[in-house]
Amino acid sequence: MLDAAIAQRLRQIVGENNFKDDRxxxxxxxxDGTPMLQSLPDGVIYPNNxxxxxxxMKVLAxxxxxxxxxxxxxxxxxxxxxxxGGIVMVMHRMNRIVEVDMxxxxxxxxxxxxxxxxxxxxxxxxxFYPPDPSSMKISTIGGNIAECSGGLRGLKYxxxxxxxxGLEAVLASGEIIRTGGKLMKDVAGYDLTxxxxxxxxxxxxxxxATLKLVPPPKSKKTMLAMYKDLYGAARTVSRIIEAKIIPAxxxxxxxxxxxxxxxxxxxxxxxxxxxxLLIEQDGDxxxxxxxxxxxxxxxxxxxxxxLDVAETREQAEKLLTARRSAFTALAxxxxxxxxxxxxxxxxxxxxxxxxxxxxxxKYDVSIxxxxxxxxxxxxxxxxxxxxxxxxVHRVEQAFExxxxxxxxxxxTITGEHGVGLVKAPFLEWxxxxxxxxxxxxxxxxxxxxxxxxxxKVFAKESRKRVVISRE
Amino acid sequence: MLDAAIAQRLRQIVGENNFKDDRxxxxxxxxDGTPMLQSLPDGVIYPNNxxxxxxxMKVLAxxxxxxxxxxxxxxxxxxxxxxxGGIVMVMHRMNRIVEVDMxxxxxxxxxxxxxxxxxxxxxxxxxFYPPDPSSMKISTIGGNIAECSGGLRGLKYxxxxxxxxGLEAVLASGEIIRTGGKLMKDVAGYDLTxxxxxxxxxxxxxxxATLKLVPPPKSKKTMLAMYKDLYGAARTVSRIIEAKIIPAxxxxxxxxxxxxxxxxxxxxxxxxxxxxLLIEQDGDxxxxxxxxxxxxxxxxxxxxxxLDVAETREQAEKLLTARRSAFTALAxxxxxxxxxxxxxxxxxxxxxxxxxxxxxxKYDVSIxxxxxxxxxxxxxxxxxxxxxxxxVHRVEQAFExxxxxxxxxxxTITGEHGVGLVKAPFLEWxxxxxxxxxxxxxxxxxxxxxxxxxxKVFAKESRKRVVISRE
Numbered sequence: 001m002l003d004a005a006i007a008q009r010l011r012q013i014v015g016e017n018n019f020k021d022d023r024x025x026x027x028x029x030x031x032d033g034t035p036m037l038q039s040l041p042d043g044v045i046y047p048n049n050x051x052x053x054x055x056x057m058k059v060l061a062x063x064x065x066x067x068x069x070x071x072x073x074x075x076x077x078x079x080x081x082x083x084x085g086g087i088v089m090v091m092h093r094m095n096r097i098v099e100v101d102m103x104x105x106x107x108x109x110x111x112x113x114x115x116x117x118x119x120x121x122x123x124x125x126x127x128f129y130p131p132d133p134s135s136m137k138i139s140t141i142g143g144n145i146a147e148c149s150g151g152l153r154g155l156k157y158x159x160x161x162x163x164x165x166g167l168e169a170v171l172a173s174g175e176i177i178r179t180g181g182k183l184m185k186d187v188a189g190y191d192l193t194x195x196x197x198x199x200x201x202x203x204x205x206x207x208x209a210t211l212k213l214v215p216p217p218k219s220k221k222t223m224l225a226m227y228k229d230l231y232g233a234a235r236t237v238s239r240i241i242e243a244k245i246i247p248a249x250x251x252x253x254x255x256x257x258x259x260x261x262x263x264x265x266x267x268x269x270x271x272x273x274x275x276x277l278l279i280e281q282d283g284d285x286x287x288x289x290x291x292x293x294x295x296x297x298x299x300x301x302x303x304x305x306x307l308d309v310a311e312t313r314e315q316a317e318k319l320l321t322a323r324r325s326a327f328t329a330l331a332x333x334x335x336x337x338x339x340x341x342x343x344x345x346x347x348x349x350x351x352x353x354x355x356x357x358x359x360x361x362k363y364d365v366s367i368x369x370x371x372x373x374x375x376x377x378x379x380x381x382x383x384x385x386x387x388x389x390x391x392v393h394r395v396e397q398a399f400e401x402x403x404x405x406x407x408x409x410x411x412t413i414t415g416e417h418g419v420g421l422v423k424a425p426f427l428e429w430x431x432x433x434x435x436x437x438x439x440x441x442x443x444x445x446x447x448x449x450x451x452x453x454x455x456k457v458f459a460k461e462s463r464k465r466v467v468i469s470r471e
Numbered sequence: 472m473l474d475a476a477i478a479q480r481l482r483q484i485v486g487e488n489n490f491k492d493d494r495x496x497x498x499x500x501x502x503d504g505t506p507m508l509q510s511l512p513d514g515v516i517y518p519n520n521x522x523x524x525x526x527x528m529k530v531l532a533x534x535x536x537x538x539x540x541x542x543x544x545x546x547x548x549x550x551x552x553x554x555x556g557g558i559v560m561v562m563h564r565m566n567r568i569v570e571v572d573m574x575x576x577x578x579x580x581x582x583x584x585x586x587x588x589x590x591x592x593x594x595x596x597x598x599f600y601p602p603d604p605s606s607m608k609i610s611t612i613g614g615n616i617a618e619c620s621g622g623l624r625g626l627k628y629x630x631x632x633x634x635x636x637g638l639e640a641v642l643a644s645g646e647i648i649r650t651g652g653k654l655m656k657d658v659a660g661y662d663l664t665x666x667x668x669x670x671x672x673x674x675x676x677x678x679x680a681t682l683k684l685v686p687p688p689k690s691k692k693t694m695l696a697m698y699k700d701l702y703g704a705a706r707t708v709s710r711i712i713e714a715k716i717i718p719a720x721x722x723x724x725x726x727x728x729x730x731x732x733x734x735x736x737x738x739x740x741x742x743x744x745x746x747x748l749l750i751e752q753d754g755d756x757x758x759x760x761x762x763x764x765x766x767x768x769x770x771x772x773x774x775x776x777x778l779d780v781a782e783t784r785e786q787a788e789k790l791l792t793a794r795r796s797a798f799t800a801l802a803x804x805x806x807x808x809x810x811x812x813x814x815x816x817x818x819x820x821x822x823x824x825x826x827x828x829x830x831x832x833k834y835d836v837s838i839x840x841x842x843x844x845x846x847x848x849x850x851x852x853x854x855x856x857x858x859x860x861x862x863v864h865r866v867e868q869a870f871e872x873x874x875x876x877x878x879x880x881x882x883t884i885t886g887e888h889g890v891g892l893v894k895a896p897f898l899e900w901x902x903x904x905x906x907x908x909x910x911x912x913x914x915x916x917x918x919x920x921x922x923x924x925x926x927k928v929f930a931k932e933s934r935k936r937v938v939i940s941r942e
Contacts, residue, residue, distance in 0.1 A: 103709045103818035126715070148658045159656060161665075162633070175905040182816040184846040185630060185886035187619045187669045188894070188901040189928060190910050194632075194665035198658045215715030238574045244597070244686030287755040345653040347574035375655045415656035423659070430659040434646040438917060439661045445912025457660060 002042040002087075006063055010045055010087075013055045018046040018093070029088040032073035032080040033135070034422060035336050036386050041068070041082040048093045050168060050176060050207040057205065058174035060087060066454045069205040071112060071140025075147055076339055077420030079200050083455040091142050094207060100125060105213045106165065106182045111142025111206050128216035130157035133416070134327065142206055148198030150416035152323070155374035156248045156282075157214075159416065161197045166210030169196060172447040182210055195442070200418050201453040203446040217282035220248070221292045222316035223309040225299040226273040230254070232302040233275035234350030237373045239298045240279075241346065245291045249280035250374030251323045254353060257330065257368040257381075264329035267322050270306060275353075277373065278323045280316075326370045327381070334366075334383040336392070340399055342406035343415030346376040355405040356380045363398040365391065377415035403429065404465060424459035436462075473513040473558075477534055481516055481558075484526045489517040489564070500559040503544035503551040504606070505893060506807045507857050512539070512553040519564045521639060521647060521678040528676065529645035531558060537925045540676040542583060542611025546618055547810055548891025550671050554926040562613050565678060571596060575653045576684045577636065582613025582677050599687035601628035604887070605798065613677055619669030621887035623794070626845035627719045627753075628685075630887065632668045637681030640667060643918040653681055666913070671889050672924040674917040688753035691719070692763045693787035694780040696770040697744040701725070703773040704746035705821030708844045710769045711750075712817065716762050720751035721845030722794045725824060728801065728839040728852075735800035738793050741777060746824075748844060749794045751787075797841045798852070805837075805854040807863070811870055813877035814886030817847040826876040827851045834869040836862065848886035871934065874900065895930035907933075 002021060011019045020026075021043040031038045042065075047053045060067050066086030073080045082088050091112035098108040105127065109118060115136040122129045132151035133139055139149070145167075150159040166180035179192040196203055227233040237250060253261065253276045262269040269276065277299075281291045292309065299307055310316035331337040344352045353369055356378070360367040371378035380402055382395045403413045403426045413419075413426045428436050440458060443450070473492060482490045491497075492514040502509045513536075518524045531538050537557030544551045553559050562583030569579040576598065580589060586607040593600045603622035604610055610620070616638075621630040637651035651657055651664040667674055698704040708721060724732065724747045733740040740747065748770075752762045763780065770778055781787035802808040815823045824840055827849070831838040842849040851873055853866045874884045874897045884890075884897045899907050911929060914921070 101816075101818070102713055104816045105712055106816075148662075150656050154656060161662070171905060171909070177903060177905045177909065179902070179906070181881055181883065183814055183881075183883055183886070184817070185621050185625060185814055185843075185848045186883040186901075187885050187887060187889050188883045189890060189898050189906065190674075190913055191619075191632070191665055191669055192902075192906065192909065194662055195913075198662055203661075215717065241576055242573055246686065284755060284758040284761075286757045290755075343654055343656055345572075345575045345577075346655070347572070372656075377656045410652055410654075412652065412654055412657040412659045414658050415654070416658060418658050419660060427660050430657075431650070431663075432648060434642060434648045435650070435660065435663065438642070438648065438663065441916025442661055442666075442913055445916050446909060 006059065007043060009059050010043065010056060013052050014045055014047055020044045030082065032078065033076050034078040035338055037078045037081045037421060039081050039083045040085065041088040042085050044088045044090060046090050046093050050170065053170045053205055053207055054174045054176055056089065057170050057172060060451060061173055064449055064451065066451050068453050069201045071143035072138045074135040074139045075143065075418060075420065077414070077418045077422045079147060079418050079420035079456060081421060083421060089205065091140060097121060098208065101182060104182045106210050107213055108208060108210045109141055110208055111140060111145065113141050115139050115141055115144055122213060126216065127213040129163065129211060129213055131160045131163060141209060145197050145206055145209055146199065146201050147418040148416065150372065150375070150377065152249045152251060152372065154372060155250050156246045161194060163212045164193060164197050164209055165212050167193050167196055167206055168208035169204035169206045171204050172449065172451050180210065198418065200420060200456055202443060202457055203452065219285040219288050220280060220282040221288050221310070222280045222319050223292065223307060224319050224322065225277045225279065225304040226270055226306040227275045228273060228305050229303065230274045230353060231350045232304065233277055236277060236299055236302045237349060238347055239302065240295055243294060243298065245294060247279050247295070247374060248282040249278060251278040251371070252349065252373035253323060253326060253370040254368060257326050257370045260329045260333060260368060261322055261325055264332060265321055265325045267318065269322060273305065276322065278319060323370065330368055330381050330383055334385055336384045336386040337381060338384065338395060339379050339381045340402065341377060341379055341415045341417045342402050342411060342413060343375065343377040344406055344409045344411030346374060348409040348411070349373055349376055349378065352378060352405065352409055356402055359398050359401045359405065363394040365395050365398050367398065375415065376411065400463065419457045421456055424457055425461065425463040427457065427459065428462040429465060477530065478514060480530050481514065481527060484523050485516055485518055491515045501553065503549065504547050505549040506809055508549045508552045508892060510552050510554045511556065512559040513556050515559045515561060517561050517564050521641065524641045524676055524678055525645045525647055527560065528641050528643060531922060532644055535920055535922065537922050539924050540672050542614035543609045545606040545610045546614065546889060546891065548885065548889045548893045550618060550889050550891035550927060552892060554892060560676065562611060568592060569679065572653060577653045577681050578684055579679060579681045580612055581679055582611060582616065584612050586610050586612055586615055593684060594687070597687065598684040600634065600682060600684055602631045602634060612680060616668050616677055616680055617670070617672050618889040619887065621843065621846070621848065623720045623722060623843065625843060626721050627717045632665060634683045635664060635668050635680055636683050638664050638667055638677055639679035640675035640677045642675050643920065643922050651681065669889065671891060671927055673914060673928055674923065690756040690759050691751060691753040692759050692781070693751045693790050694763065694778060695790050695793065696748045696750065696775040697741055697777040698746045699744060699776050700774065701745045701824060702821045703775065704748055707748060707770055707773045708820060709818050710773065711766055714765060714769065716765060718750050718766070718845060719753045720749060722749040722842065723820065723844035724794060724797060724841040725839060728797050728841045731800045731804060731839060732793055732796055735803060736792055736796045738789065740793060744776065747793065749790060794841065801839055801852050801854055805856055807855045807857040808852060809855065809866060810850050810852045811873065812848060812850055812886045812888045813873050813882060813884060814846065814848040815877055815880040815882030817845060819880040819882065820844055820847055820849065823849060823876065823880055827873055830869050830872045830876065834865040836866050836869050838869065846886065847882065890928045892927055895928055896932065896934040898928065898930065899933040
């Protein structure tokens with residue numbers, strides 16, 4: 001419960017209606033897109049501009065009150081659950097495009113803007129902002145920056161990080177900093193821009209971003225390749241890259257995902273396939289045609305059982321639906337869906353999928369796997385029931401082994417969702433204790449009193465690595 | 472002078488011949504590519520592997536002895552001058568390619584490897600590593616990473632930062648950390664990889680890097696466009712980008728540069744032109760052809776006086792020579808050449824060139840300007856004589872105003888050379904005092920006793936900004 005005088009000061013900054021501490025508002029901001037996590041804040045605040053964010057932070061810093069800044073809270077790592085109470089700062093009112101600069105191909109936006117609205121505006125100007133996280137219809141640009149979101153186009157176009165070239169941010173002290181700019185090159189001091197991207201709200205509150213735009217591709221082609229042999233699909237991924245083709249999209253679904261998606265979306269997918277690859281190439285028409293032809297040859301030589309190449313935009317949309325509905329379809333199966341993002345070098349995808357299946361069997365849990373094959377970024381997804389504590393415990397044990405397997409295969413515990421609360425105990429497995437210490441030092445440099453999204457990224461206790469028993 | 476017992480311990484780590492403290496070795500490592508800076512170290516050490524670097528750092532940390540790690544010292548910001556003495560650590564013996572992974576399109580290299588040798592090896596495998604700093608024949612991969620080097624292909628392909636996806640580095644304490652990996656996506660904690668790139672040896676000693684490789688372009692076309700009107704050239708740059716064409720290379724030379732280059736390389740360049748653009752496009756042959764055609768139309772509509780399009784590789788090399796010899800040609804004019812890298816949004820190039828000329832006139836100094844027009848990254852280059860203190864002082868005053876002009880136009884004090892010693896007093900102009908404090912906090916987190924390249928990036932005193940008088 002916030003001191004009444006402090007609440008009053010916050011109300012004075014943002015206006016009566018933009019600070020809330022009624023029960024309903026607190027509950028509504030006590031959780032995010034991650035299942036099974038909840039913690040009540042003491043207040044919810046909606047700033048309208050950077051100066052208000054700065055003024056709010058000065059009050060909170062004075063009283064050492066923690067703050068979780070967030071957009072729509074669609075993250076999957078418990079990144080915006082206010083585990084230490086305090087204030088949740090919702091950025092939705094700061095949703096303006098400040099400027100689109102057609103000469104420099106940059107856009108400057110407030111971070112509360114919805115990603116899909118931003119993307120639509122940019123496309124209406126004949127330009128292209130590639131990052132396309134699955135949550136983009138509800139997520140904000142700021143949330144994407146905080147988590148360094150990826151998406152289906154990451155393989156060819158990179159992730160959010162690759163497009164953020166300047167930031168305005170408010171420090172824990174309330175001071176405002178500006179990094180980078182409309183500059184394709186800037187090496188003036190440490191790269192605070194890239195450091196803040198993916199820092200999960202723990203270093204500063206990002207209020208404005210300057211984003212790099214690119215010319216849109218002139219054409220696009222979409223295909224599905226279906227395999228009875230998982231390794232055939234995996235080899236196809238490697239051989240496409242080895243053939244020096246970088247597709248715009250190279251997505252994977254395993255058999256359990258295929259069956260669930262087909263039940264859900266009635267696409268007539270063959271239910272006996274071990275893997276489906278969704279492949280898109282974009283660019284100049286001649287190059288797209290040539291790449292798709294070569295990809296088809298590779299799929300065939302790796303004994304794909306069926307190849308569907310879309311001839312129209314409608315057909316392409318139907319093929320894309322198969323992949324895009326994976327999460328929704330899985331989420332209908334059981335009350336609780338836990339989606340992870342263990343990532344491995346792309347050459348190790350088949351090994352990783354087999355390890356996931358083995359682990360699922362060992363713990364007798366249901367895990368379907370789909371994801372960004374070209375990036376090696378898989379989404380093993382467990383369907384369970386939060387009320388069944390015993391089963392949930394087995395799911396947690398299974399994911400612990402999945403993270404460990406990813407590390408063993410040269411991968412990481414999170415490719416695009418962030419560490420947040422959920423993966424904090426495992427961070428040391430990836431970065432080592434010296435890495436953790438360095439990161440804690442950075443955290444302290446920005447936020448000495450740990451007011452910004454406390455309890456995230458760094459766990460009170462790291463998990464011990466278990467020895468995996470191989471059946 | 473190093474204590475004899477410490478020198479002995481260092482010799483034991485690297486072997487008798489790989490630690491030197493004779494006068495000649497000390498003098499040879501007292502300067503770098505930057506004119507007019509010199510400071511003697513107390514010893515020079517050549518480690519052979521990461522463990523030796525770690526062992527060396529433990530000894531130096533114990534005795535609080537500063538260390539400057541370096542490659543070939545070709546930087547232009549005083550980045551590797553040992554201003555506080557101590558040890559210069561030369562990475563040249565750590566020059567092995569650890570692995571090229573054709574499935575994941577990555578290369579792992581020790582950081583003492585010469586850039587051009589690395590590039591040649593990668594190209595012999597049919598792959599492509601785009602960063603091409605002018606110094607690449609002598610510079611090391613580690614030096615490129617330390618300074619986040621750019622090059623002629625930066626506009627389309629980005630800079631060193633965009634290709635570094637994993638690092639091994641030794642902390643000031645001697646601890647070894649590993650960041651990233653063969654992963655296209657990794658959001659496990661703060662992005663230490665990108666933070667270390669461009670950190671100028673002040674945060675850690677980078678011993679090994681995993682670099683992203685890309686498929687090489689299938690074809691390339693080169694042209695020169697020459698203008699009597701500077702703004703015509705500048706508008707051409709903007710209009711090419713607005714036409715949604717991102718050329719591989721889009722370089723600029725002003726009239727003083729043109730004349731000097733023609734004297735030097737006898738290329739028959741028209742000496743009455745105010746600007747020459749060197750333009751290259753690469754990619755699929757049809758797309759290259761179409762882009763070059765469209766670029767020619769834009770050049771013509773902006774009243775280029777002459778267009779030379781290379782029909783053969785030899786002709787292309789000749790056109791490239793014009794730009795590549797700019798620095799060498801200028802360096803022959805007078806005993807001392809000072810090359811800077813003020814950078815502005817690409818839409819402000821003409822304004823910046825005019826401001827540079829105005830400033831040169833004001834201080835009666837000779838400044839020629841060339842550089843990466845597509846990036847807005849200009850190289851105003853003063854030719855002077857270090858022995859003429861009074862003239863050198865005027866050159867310094869002029870560059871101070873050049874940096875200020877860059878900031879005023881929304882730019883930065885350094886686009887690709889780094890801050891080092893030379894630009895440290897001006898860093899605050901770009902990042903603000905709050906930015907400086909955050910960066911100092913990061914420095915302290917990594918290197919609490921300031922042993923790693925001390926005296927760089929952060930100045931004892933920031934320069935006051937002058938008010939520019941506009942004639």
